[in-house]
Amino acid sequence: MSSSHHLVTGATSGIGLELARLLLADPANRLVVGARRPEAAAALRALAGPERLAILPLDLASLATTEAFAGQVGRYLAGQRLASLAANAGLQIAGPHRLTADGYEETFQANFLGHAVLIERLRGHLAPAAPVVLTASGTHDPAAKTARLFGFRGGLFVGAERVARGELDPAASPKQLGLDRYATSKLCAILYVHGMARRAATAGTAADGPRFIAFDPGLMPGTGLARERSAVERWAWSTVLPVLARALPGTSTTRRSALAYARLLTGRAFAAGSGLHVDFTLAETPGSRDSRRADWQDELLRFVDRAALER
């Protein structure tokens, strides 16, 4: 039986772990996973043996380890191609601004830039038309009602250089800035998806290259995403909100959203097309007006090109 290799980041918990479970339920699938601390990925490791599941070290907040991971993936694949790539890992930083050793604001690097560099380095290992899916979020959209209830006010693309340093709004409180940086990292993911699809179409390489998709999994209370919040907020996130949030629009569960995600990765949904923004009901949605700004998409892509080239 021929097997398909899929790569997932952020598969140690939340929707990524559920996605790994679903993909590995099909014996034809093999999985390559990046994990910050592979030795701590017990739940993931229990899903399959090393012949079907490779767990390799990856800290997306470090370009050096991101590149080392890409090199390890290449050697692991030994000439076989990736059927899909899920750029899913992400974090929310509630406290003060943190810069990485590479000089970028950590939310921007871990959620977006690290993935963009990883995709660039793995390009030659992707099968033609492989879906490259970035986990987005309704928080990027200032009009998203449920996200507004939690204090989000949409992504703030104030120029790629300032976004990369986390300098979004000098008048905002540290708490608001944490939310803004998260929403902005997700806006960047969607700008990137649209920009990469347009770039390939212009260059005439769309038919052979990967297909770029931004996936909005909806609000999924109870995952590890609130790990940096206060004890009370963490308690509410994992006990009260999974029940209360059912009444809110745009709410899902890790199981439901992972099922939709797996359909995208295996080509059972949206088997063609690139530059798509798709939600957990597998409906294509427009995203915010800002996410469709071609000038911002181009500026961000030039920034990523420089960040990847400087290495």
Ligand SMILES: NC(=O)c1ccc[n+]([C@@H]2O[C@H](COP(=O)([O-])OP(=O)(O)OC[C@H]3O[C@@H](n4cnc5c(N)ncnc54)[C@H](OP(=O)(O)O)[C@@H]3O)[C@@H](O)[C@H]2O)c1
């Ligand atoms: N939960 C929601 O309501 C919601 C809504 C919209 C979008 N999302 C997005 O969904 C994705 C998954 O989040 P989740 O809710 O499932 O949260 P989660 O349970 O906290 O999962 C996040 C995953 O990302 C990994 N990760 C974080 N920083 C990393 C880094 N620097 N390098 C490598 N891996 C890193 C974590 O690994 P460790 O175990 O090592 O920390 C974990 O596996 C994220 O992109 C998030 O922004 C979530």
